Amino acid sequence: MLHIIFTFPYYFDSCSFKNFLQKKDKVLLIQDGVFIGNFENPTYKRFGYFLSKKDIMIFAIKEDVKKRRLRISSEILQISYRGFVKLTEENEKYFVW
Secondary structure, three states, X not given: OEEEEOOOHHHOOHHHHHHHOOOOOEEEEOHHHHHHHEOOOHHHHHHXXXXXXXXXXXXXXXHHXXXXXXXXXXXXXXXXXXXXXXXXXXXXXXXXO
């Protein structure tokens, strides 16, 4: 399943997210969701550690990261909007947070 996170870390329900997430799922950070990928953000420290234990791949939209002038973790693969389309095609199910 593909989990698409588009909200600021402060509005993101990480507890529900953790309960919903399954091993091998993929996470895409888009729009303001890319702030979660900022390794200086306390949310990323909890979020990144949890995802690494579940073998979850994390993606972020490159254009959104650049637009917000963020430095995100090297563990997050930056992709274009074209990559986003491909990612959604590869996953039958998705959930938007």
